[in-house]
Amino acid sequence: MVKGHGKSSASSATRIKHQKKAAVSLGIDPDTTASAKTQKSGKGNKEKKEPKVKAWILPVKPARAQQDPLEMGGLASRLPPEMVVVLRNVGKKAQVTKIKALEDLRTNWVEKASRGNAGTGENKDVGVDMDVLSSLVEMIPAWVS
16 A cells, blocks of 8 residues: 555656666667656756855944933032932933932922022021032033933
8 A cells, every 4th residue: 555645755866767777678768758858947957147246235333322411511520419310310211210300309409499598588597508509500501401
């Protein structure tokens, strides 16, 4: 019994070789039997093409890194470290981080300065915290950029 499709496991080249041997044993010219078959366009019959010329393409230059506005003018060295951290958090992508940084800026810096300015009238008990006020004024270039 034949297993599977009944197809031989021999390759097509082996089958052609066996056909030629059988033709020689019968006294038939093997070249005429081979030419009678229509030749398929296989790997051996393809015209050899010229190899592609590879062109070297320049790599794309990376974009310049945007400088930190706090570092450009030496602002980070003049501001208090806590304010520098708050300003860097404001510049981040995450919305939650920005919101927390803005709340921190309002509670720890702006409200301190406004409470200090409120006391400049008749009541001199609450003094103006000049460090906080000057830090807020120096911070403006970083806030604008």
